[in-house]
Structure formats: structure tokens, C-alpha cells
Amino acid sequence: MAEEFNPEDVKQTCESYVKKKGALAFGLANIETLDRIAPEGCRPADMLPKVRSVLTVGVGGGTRGSWSADAKTLAYIGDTETMAYRIAYGLAFYIEAKFGYRSIFVPPDMNPEKGARVPMQSLKLHAEVAGIGARSMAGDILLHPEYGMMYYASVFTEMELPPDEPMADNPCPHPSCVKLYRQSGQTPCMRFCPVECLSGSIGNDDKVEEMNYDSHACAEMSQQYEAIPSVLLDTLDAKDPIERGMALHGPENQVIWYKLSIGAGELLSLCYECMRVCPITQTAPMANPVARGAGMRQKVIEAEAAARAEQAAEKGE
Amino acid sequence: MAYGVTQQMIDTFGEIVFKLSLNKQTRRGDPVRELDFAAIETTRAETGLTDEEIAERIGLLPEQVGVVRVFTERKYHKIDQHRRIFHLGGGKRWKKEDYRSPAERLQFREEAMKLRESINFKPELVARYIEDGYWINETLNGWLCDHAENTPDKTAILHPGGDVTYQELKSQVDHLTNGLMSLGLMKGDVVAVQLPNTLDFVVSYLAITAFGGVMQTIHMPYRDADIEFFLDHAQARAVICLPAFKDFPTAEVMLTMKEKLGALEHVITIGDTAPEGSLSLNDLKIEGTPKIENPPVGSDPFLLLYTSGTTSNPKGVPLTYQNMMSNARVSVAEFEMTADDRNLSAAPFSHLYGLFNLHVALSAGATNVLLPAFSPPDLAKLVEQTKATTLFLGPAHATAMINAGLMEAHDFSSVRFSVFSGAACPAQMMEDYRAKIPGTVISQLWGMTETAGATYCRYNDAADVPLRSAGRASPGDEVRVVSAEDGTPLPADTEGELQVRGCSVFPGYLNNLEANADAFTEDGWFRTGDLATIDEAGNLSITGRTKDVINRGGVKFNPADIEDLIILHPGVEMAAIVPVPDPALGEKACCFITLLGDDSVSLDDLCALLDEKKVAKNKWPERLEIVDEMPLTPTRKVIKGKLIKRL
Ligand code: SF4
Ligand code: SF4
Numbered sequence: 001m002a003e004e005f006n007p008e009d010v011k012q013t014c015e016s017y018v019k020k021k022g023a024l025a026f027g028l029a030n031i032e033t034l035d036r037i038a039p040e041g042c043r044p045a046d047m048l049p050k051v052r053s054v055l056t057v058g059v060g061g062g063t064r065g066s067w068s069a070d071a072k073t074l075a076y077i078g079d080t081e082t083m084a085y086r087i088a089y090g091l092a093f094y095i096e097a098k099f100g101y102r103s104i105f106v107p108p109d110m111n112p113e114k115g116a117r118v119p120m121q122s123l124k125l126h127a128e129v130a131g132i133g134a135r136s137m138a139g140d141i142l143l144h145p146e147y148g149m150m151y152y153a154s155v156f157t158e159m160e161l162p163p164d165e166p167m168a169d170n171p172c173p174h175p176s177c178v179k180l181y182r183q184s185g186q187t188p189c190m191r192f193c194p195v196e197c198l199s200g201s202i203g204n205d206d207k208v209e210e211m212n213y214d215s216h217a218c219a220e221m222s223q224q225y226e227a228i229p230s231v232l233l234d235t236l237d238a239k240d241p242i243e244r245g246m247a248l249h250g251p252e253n254q255v256i257w258y259k260l261s262i263g264a265g266e267l268l269s270l271c272y273e274c275m276r277v278c279p280i281t282q283t284a285p286m287a288n289p290v291a292r293g294a295g296m297r298q299k300v301i302e303a304e305a306a307a308r309a310e311q312a313a314e315k316g317e
Numbered sequence: 318m319a320y321g322v323t324q325q326m327i328d329t330f331g332e333i334v335f336k337l338s339l340n341k342q343t344r345r346g347d348p349v350r351e352l353d354f355a356a357i358e359t360t361r362a363e364t365g366l367t368d369e370e371i372a373e374r375i376g377l378l379p380e381q382v383g384v385v386r387v388f389t390e391r392k393y394h395k396i397d398q399h400r401r402i403f404h405l406g407g408g409k410r411w412k413k414e415d416y417r418s419p420a421e422r423l424q425f426r427e428e429a430m431k432l433r434e435s436i437n438f439k440p441e442l443v444a445r446y447i448e449d450g451y452w453i454n455e456t457l458n459g460w461l462c463d464h465a466e467n468t469p470d471k472t473a474i475l476h477p478g479g480d481v482t483y484q485e486l487k488s489q490v491d492h493l494t495n496g497l498m499s500l501g502l503m504k505g506d507v508v509a510v511q512l513p514n515t516l517d518f519v520v521s522y523l524a525i526t527a528f529g530g531v532m533q534t535i536h537m538p539y540r541d542a543d544i545e546f547f548l549d550h551a552q553a554r555a556v557i558c559l560p561a562f563k564d565f566p567t568a569e570v571m572l573t574m575k576e577k578l579g580a581l582e583h584v585i586t587i588g589d590t591a592p593e594g595s596l597s598l599n600d601l602k603i604e605g606t607p608k609i610e611n612p613p614v615g616s617d618p619f620l621l622l623y624t625s626g627t628t629s630n631p632k633g634v635p636l637t638y639q640n641m642m643s644n645a646r647v648s649v650a651e652f653e654m655t656a657d658d659r660n661l662s663a664a665p666f667s668h669l670y671g672l673f674n675l676h677v678a679l680s681a682g683a684t685n686v687l688l689p690a691f692s693p694p695d696l697a698k699l700v701e702q703t704k705a706t707t708l709f710l711g712p713a714h715a716t717a718m719i720n721a722g723l724m725e726a727h728d729f730s731s732v733r734f735s736v737f738s739g740a741a742c743p744a745q746m747m748e749d750y751r752a753k754i755p756g757t758v759i760s761q762l763w764g765m766t767e768t769a770g771a772t773y774c775r776y777n778d779a780a781d782v783p784l785r786s787a788g789r790a791s792p793g794d795e796v797r798v799v800s801a802e803d804g805t806p807l808p809a810d811t812e813g814e815l816q817v818r819g820c821s822v823f824p825g826y827l828n829n830l831e832a833n834a835d836a837f838t839e840d841g842w843f844r845t846g847d848l849a850t851i852d853e854a855g856n857l858s859i860t861g862r863t864k865d866v867i868n869r870g871g872v873k874f875n876p877a878d879i880e881d882l883i884i885l886h887p888g889v890e891m892a893a894i895v896p897v898p899d900p901a902l903g904e905k906a907c908c909f910i911t912l913l914g915d916d917s918v919s920l921d922d923l924c925a926l927l928d929e930k931k932v933a934k935n936k937w938p939e940r941l942e943i944v945d946e947m948p949l950t951p952t953r954k955v956i957k958g959k960l961i962k963r964l
Contacts, residue, residue, distance in 0.1 A: 033352060036354055036357075037349060037354075037357055039366070039367050039369075039370055040369070041367070041369070042367070113368075113383070114367040114368055114369065115338050115339060115366070115367045115368040115369075115371070115382075115383070115386065116338045116339045116340050116365075116386060116390065117339045117340075118339060118367050118368075125349070128349055128350060129349070134347070134350050135344065135347065135349065135350065139342070140342065140344060166349070166350040166351070166352065167350060170347050170350060194416070207346070207347065208344070208346065208347060209345070209346070210343060210344070210345050211342075211343065211344045212341075212342070212343050213341075213342040213343075213344075214340070214341060215339055215340055215341070215342055215365075216335075216340035216341070216390060216393060220394055229387075229391075230391055230394045233391060
């Protein structure tokens with residue numbers, strides 16, 4: 001007899017799968033909600049017409065060491081997004097193999113035809129609607145009260161599973177940030193952003209009133225693919241051979257060609273200075289990978305103990 | 318332009334497109350998490366729209382929005398932004414007030430770039446100097462900082478006003494550096510200095526070079542016409558001088574120059590009260606350690622000296638730290654100079670020789686004894702008072718002291734090492750000098766503004782070497798004698814044209830393509846214009862000159878300029894100035910003239926004319942010969958050799 005399809009159990013199975021693979025958080029976003037928010041062309045059905053569920057996974061940020069590394073190093077190692085992608089890719093295969101529903105790993109890429117930094121699908125929106133992150137003062141980077149900053153990846157599937165709700169509360173701004181804001185008019189992330197791309201205000205209810213993010217400034221510092229056309233135009237506009245040579249070979253630009261020549265998909269992704277000073281990123285209970293490791297071990301110990309107890313019960317001990 | 322977009326369209330819609338796009342995002346409250354769809358809708362434009370949404374809203378095609386957007390993004394693009402990532406982190410928090418992009422920090426004026434363009438060494442030679450350790454990344458201020466840190470209480474300067482330790486010198490230099498930078502002076506700017514060998518000179522020199530400035534020296538006897546030429550040619554931005562020197566109203570003249578010359582912005586005078594229109598050097602000083610964003614490095618030019626040549630105007634000789642510091646550093650060991658020495662330069666610091674000596678002493682961390690103005694008794698007294706151990710002087714200085722009996726009248730026993738340079742050194746004079754200081758070692762040094770201290774006798778050379786030669790090439794330098802006809806190197810002890818190559822040799826004249834084309838051989842040898850022989854051991858003896866220059870006590874000048882002025886005299890038809898040997902000065906100028914009419918012309922008449930033309934006194938002829946006819950070449954050039962033979 002065919003196994004009865006129990007959406008809650010299947011959802012639980014998927015969650016176990018991704019967590020075993022190293023994800024910290026898992027959730028499902030409500031497609032109707034996404035359709036109401038995402039612009040035309042960027043909705044789940046625009047990519048997978050018969051999509052019934054949007055699954056999203058979050059993996060933890062960099063190691064403790066990475067937060068104390070210099071900025072250039074952190075810019076390269078601070079992101080763990082490929083870990084999230086790998087897990088989501090696996091999840092898509094897993095669903096097809098185990099449950100027989102068509103699934104896709106949602107490409108995390110931009111759709112430049114749509115505009116500046118417009119993604120094909122907003123992974124951020126999926127994660128937020130699925131309740132595994134809330135928008136922060138730091139350019140809407142999602143934060144989680146338990147895991148701090150995470151990287152996210154999504155899977156679209158034709159299998160229908162029950163969606164989750166967005167988080168009930170937003171951990172940002174952290175109480176210490178509110179205090180600093182009251183004193184200085186700035187939160188830590190605003191204050192330490194090197195290109196001053198963050199500003200905003202906190203209301204009397206200690207919640208974000210307004211968040212302003214100059215993503216052009218943030219991206220042109222850290223996302224170097226943005227700079228390539230400008231570098232080429234600067235080269236054409238250069239007024240002498242030295243300036244022309246510098247436009248192409250200057251140390252700040254050479255890294256672009258280096259990354260291109262070794263075929264690395266990831267250029268620098270963020271400068272992370274806002275996250276380096278963010279109390280949530282730095283002090284959330286499971287934000288620390290060491291603590292996470294301990295937490296995991298604890299869970300394994302508990303699970304093994306439970307399994308032993310179960311076996312013992314079965315044997316009637 | 319693409320899709321019917323015009324520049325006007327970009328200008329018109331650029332800002333609103335940029336604002337509506339995801340380039341700028343504003344979120345009010347937390348509407349997505351709270352699923353407040355009404356708020357999401359009303360603030361959609363603030364959170365960032367796609368090009369299609371923007372197109373719909375402002376009435377362009379989406380493709381047109383794309384074009385307008387990318388051109389506007391480019392307008393806001395700062396190519397330097399992502400450089401900031403190199404300056405962050407590592408536990409240090411980012412402070413925007415601490416960050417200045419390299420493009421802002423490392424600025425040079427156009428004039429400074431011109432000067433830098435004249436730094437033109439042969440790459441293969443540079444590689445050798447660096448690989449062999451002659452050229453390193455050292456600066457004058459680097460030395461000062463080292464001494465101030467390692468031997469803070471050691472006396473750096475002994476001057477008529479007292480003594481100054483290295484730490485005190487560093488702080489005086491810091492304060493003046495702050496002051497000069499507060500005037501807007503920046504790296505690469507030329508600051509001219511017309512000062513005697515005083516503490517103010519040393520502090521000014523170190524302060525100018527501390528922020529990366531280039532010091533131009535102007536010899537003390539120079540007057541209006543020369544000064545104008547020097548300041549203009551160097552594009553000096555500031556000048557540091559005395560309010561007045563003897564009968565010369567220095568500050569007044571410099572202020573006139575400020576009016577005349579576009580580049581000259583500041584006249585700074587020594588002392589507490591500055592003549593109107595000038596700044597007081599003392600008032601300029603600002604306490605604190607200077608914050609230098611564009612610091613000098615070893616390869617930078619830091620000195621701009623001028624030399625006379627065969628062309629009608631003096632030539633600017635830019636010198637880099639690597640040129641001069643390497644020359645001084647390697648010479649310390651050859652002279653066996655140590656930090657315990659008290660060094661006295663009788664030569665003015667406005668000359669290469671005086672500066673070379675100052676550098677050697679600074680490199681050793683020795684004490685510099687300052688003699689503001691040479692007079693035989695002052696020099697003799699200072700040696701005795703300060704117990705100077707090393708003395709750098711010219712033959713004229715020594716001759717004057719010997720003739721006046723001053724070396725017997727004063728105690729010279731402290732002087733363990735004496736170096737002679739600047740003019741031909743008669744062996745008899747040097748022997749007499751040595752005889753008066755038992756135990757002293759004498760040395761002869763040969764150099765030019767273009768070569769620095771190129772050859773010299775070592776401290777441990779045999780006693781006869783300095784009597785007959787100016788020693789061997791300084792480490793890192795090479796000397797050779799070549800045939801004047803075909804440039805082939807000549808065997809030992811054969812007279813020929815002297816050429817020099819090496820780490821101390823200048824990189825080329827400032828803004829003087831013509832002179833540069835002649836100055837060097839293909840393989841980088843500098844044609845000195847001097848005639849010389851080199852013995853088997855490599856010791857150099859200067860025997861004459863291929864170029865027409867008078868060397869009066871170390872002050873070299875081209876007589877052509879003076880001749881041009883003398884023929885302005887109504888009674889003079891032709892004029893030719895030649896050197897005449899002089900026991901004290903090495904050479905003096907003798908002027909041959911032919912007359913136009915029957916009226917005679919006296920030496921006084923000519924000197925009065927030169928005085929009127931504001932020519933420095935040390936260029937005036939000191940002897941006049943009236944001849945009926947000048948010996949001329951077929952092209953009517955005076956054959957000066959024939960005139961010299963008549964003397
Ligand atoms: S990643 Fe860097 S540039 Fe971007 S918002 Fe954070 S601090 Fe600012
Ligand atoms: S530092 Fe972190 S918690 Fe504080 S306001 Fe910024 S993003 Fe929010």
C-alpha cells in the first residue's frame with residue numbers, strides 16, 4: 001500500500017534533511033504572500049509555473065575567526081552562501097527522488113535586465129516570509145535572534161506543503177543599539193559603514209521607524225562585478241597612459257581580472273563592517289559557530305539518548 | 318544613442334530613475350514581516366523598483382529606463398570606493414575621518430610632476446644600485462627620526478646660539494613642518510632657501526623635506542637677476558630668507574618676486590618680526606607631530622641645486638634621496654666618521670659640498686658645528702672652541718688661515734680629519750696645513766652638483782695620495798677618462814675627458830632637453846667637462862676643463878653671461894673672461910677686452926656696470942687686460958686658450 005502523504009511529516013523530513021546537511025534554519029514561504037509582494041516577473045510561478053511550495057534554508061555566517069580577520073580577508077570568507085546553495089540543491093534532488101515532485105534550486109543570481117541589483121527571485125523575501133529572518137537596519141540584511149546573520153537559499157517544488165508565518169518579532173534593533181541611537185543618533189551598523197550607506201531612525205517604541213540604504217554605494221565598494229563596466233569606461237576616458245594603465249591594472253581593479261581569470265563565481269560579496277559590529281550577529285546564542293557546534297553535539301547526544309531509551313522501551317527493559 | 322535616449326533625457330530623468338531603483342532603498346516600519354500589504358504598496362517606490370515598474374511610473378520604455386539608469390549610476394560611481402575595503406577591519410573599527418582615498422592623499426601639483434618627469438635614470442643602472450644595496454628607501458627625515466629615537470640627548474647641532482639635541486631638533490623640525498603644511502605646501506613643491514649655515518637653515522631644510530618638499534638653495538651672494546631666474550625656473554612656491562643680508566634687502570626683493578612670479582606664494586623670513594608682506598618663520602611654527610599623508614620616499618627628488626654650464630643659463634639639478642643619501646651613507650665608513658665626531662663645514666650649505674658634508678654627519682649621527690659665515694678667524698676660533706674633529710673646507714679657507722697665522726694661534730689638535738674640495742688643491746698648501754696639525758689625516762674630494770661626492774681619498778689612504786689626487790670613486794660610483802675625440806676609454810695616467818657613473822649621479826637637468834641630450838653617454842656616463850687623469854690605483858687628478866667655466870673658490874660660473882653684460886659698456890667692443898690661477902681661491906676671473914674708441918675703460922668701470930646689473934660680486938672680474946685684437950676662430954669665436962697663455 002502506498003505510504004500516506006502527510007504534508008506535515010514531509011515538511012519535517014525535509015527539515016531533518018537540510019539540518020543534517022548543516023542548515024540552521026528551515027521554513028516555507030506562503031506563495032500567495034510572495035505573489036502580492038514580488039514584482040511581476042520575479043514571482044515563483046514565473047520560474048516554475050506549477051510551483052506549490054517555496055522552501056528556504058538558512059546557514060550560519062562565518063567562523064569566529066573570520067570576524068576578527070582584516071576586512072579584505074573577511075570580504076572573501078565572510079559569506080557562506082555556497083554552503084546554503086549546496087544544501088538547497090541537494091534538497092531539490094531529495095524531494096524529486098523521495099517524493100516524486102518536480103523541484104528546482106532557485107538561482108541566486110541577478111536579472112540585470114530588470115534593473116539595478118534586481119534578482120531573478122528574492123531569496124531574502126522567501127526567507128522573511130517563511131519566518132527564518134527579519135529585516136535589519138543594516139540595509140535589510142536578514143537577522144535571526146538565535147542564529148544572527150545567515151545566508152539563504154530556496155527551492156521551488158510542485159509538492160504542496162504547509163507554509164510558515166513571518167517571525168512575530170524583529171530582533172533588530174538590539175536594545176544596545178537603541179541605547180546608542182538615543183545617545184548619538186546612530187546605530188553601530190550606521191556608524192561603522194565605511195561608505196556611509198546606512199541611515200535611519202528608531203521610533204519611540206524602540207522599533208525601526210525608517211531605514212535608508214544606499215545600495216549603490218555599498219555595492220560599488222564590495223561587489224566588484226558592478227565596477228567592471230565602469231573600469232572599462234574609465235579606461236576609455238583616461239587622460240594619459242598612466243591613468244589608463246591604472247584604470248585596468250590598479251590594485252583595486254586588478255582583483256576583478258584575477259577573479260574573472262580563475263573563474264571564481266564569487267567576487268567580494270560584502271564588506272561586512274555593519275555585521276562585524278552588530279550585536280545580534282556577534283552575540284546571538286547560536287551565532288557563534290563554536291556554540292553551534294556544541295548545540296549540535298548536545299542535540300546528537302540527546303537524540304542518541306532518546307533512541308537508546310526507545311530501543312530499551314521496545315525491548316521492554 | 319540607444320533606444321532613442323538622448324543626453325537630455327539622461328539629464329532630465331537620471332535622478333528620479335536612480336532614486337526609484339534599488340540603488341536607493343527606504344523602508345518605513347516593518348511591513349513585509351507584518352504582512353501589511355497596504356503599506357507595502359504605498360512604499361513600493363521607496364523600497365526600489367524594477368526598470369519596468371519605473372518605466373510605467375515615469376512614462377519611458379523599460380529599455381530607456383535601463384539606459385538612463387546605467388548612465389546615472391556611472392555618474393555616481395566612485396572607482397575608488399572598493400579600495401576602502403583594504404583599509405578596514407582587523408579589529409580596528411572604521412573611522413571615516415581617518416580615511417582618505419589615495420587619489421586625495423597622494424596629490425602633486427603640475428609643477429611637481431614636471432620636476433618628477435626630469436628624474437630619468439637608466440633602468441639597468443637603477444637595478445644594480447638597488448641590488449647592490451646602495452639605493453634603499455631612506456630619507457633625510459628617516460635619519461633624523463632614527464637619531465631622535467635612538468640618541469635623543471645627543472647634540473645634533475652646535476651653533477652660536479647654543480646646542481640642540483637630536484630630540485629637540487626633531488621637535489623644531491616637526492613644528493616648522495606643521496607650519497609649512499598649514500600654508501598649503503605639499504609634496505613636490507619647491508621651497509627656495511637663501512640662508513647661511515645656521516640652525517634656521519638646518520631646521521628649514523629638514524622641515525621642507527619632511528613633508529616631501531624639494532629644497533632649492535640660492536647662494537648668499539646672489540642678487541635680483543639671479544634670484545629671479547632661479548625662483549622662476551624652479552617654480553618655487555615659497556622662499557625662506559633673511560630679512561636683509563649686508564646691504565641687500567632680501568625680503569624686499571623676494572616680495573617683488575612674489576608679485577612678478579606666478580608660482581611664488583610665500584616669503585618667509587627668519588626672526589620674530591617679519592617685514593610687511595612676509596611671514597615670520599618663528600610665528601609659523603605649530604606644535605605637534607605632523608600628519609603627513611603623502612610622505613617622502615627614497616626615490617623622491619628632494620633637492621634642486623643649480624649649476625653653471627656652458628649654456629647661457631644655470632641648469633637645475635634635481636637630486637633624489639637615493640642619490641644623496643646613498644652617497645653620504647657609504648662615505649661615513651670611508652671617512653671613519655662616527656656619532657662621536659663634531660663635524661664642521663666651512664663650505665656653505667647652499668652648495669653641494671656643504672650639503673654633502675651635512676648629510677655625511679647626519680648619517681653618522683654626529684654633531685654638526687655651524688659656521689654661519691666664513692672668515693678665517695671665525696673658523697679658527699670655532700675649531701678651537703668646539704673641538705671639532707672633522708673639518709670640511711676649501712683650499713681658500715685653509716690658505717687664508719695659514720697666511721694669517723691662525724693655525725698656530727688656535728688649537729687645532731682636535732681635528733683628526735680634514736677634507737678639501739671645491740677648487741684645485743695645491744699640494745704645497747695641503748702639506749703646510751697638515752704640518753700644522755700633527756696627526757691629522759687629510760683628504761681631497763672631487764664632486765660636482767651633478768655627481769655629489771664622486772671621488773675622495775679614504776681615511777686610511779697613504780699620506781701622499783691626497784697631495785696628488787682626489788682619491789678613488791666613492792663606493793657605488795665609477796670614474797673613467799675617455800678620449801675627447803672618439804669617447805674611447807683611455808689607459809691609466811692619460812689625460813682625457815672625465816666621465817662619472819653611479820648611484821650618486823643626478824638623473825638629468827630640469828626642463829633642459831638640450832643639455833640632457835649632451836650630458837650622458839648611451840650607457841649612462843655623465844660627461845663632466847673636466848679633464849683628468851686616473852692612476853693605476855684609480856686615484857683621480859683633475860687637470861683642466863673642457864668646458865668654459867670659472868671656478869672661483871668653488872663657486873662655478875659661466876663667464877658668457879658676464880661677457881654679454883660687459884659688452885654693453887659703450888667703450889667695449891669684445892670681451893672674454895678666462896680663469897687666472899689664484900693661490901687662495903683656485904681661480905679668479907680675468908677679463909680681456911678690445912676697445913671701441915680711444916677712451917680707456919677701467920676694471921672699476923666694468924664692476925660698476927655689473928653692480929648696476931645686480932650681478933653677484935663673486936662673478937665680477939678681478940683683473941682686466943686690454944688687448945688690441947682678440948684671437949679668433951674662423952667662425953669668430955674667441956680662442957680663450959690663447960688668452961690664458963698670455964697671463
Ligand atoms: S556591507 Fe559594508 S558597505 Fe554595505 S551596508 Fe554593510 S557596512 Fe555598509
Ligand atoms: S547593529 Fe545590528 S541590531 Fe543594531 S541596528 Fe544595526 S542591524 Fe540592527
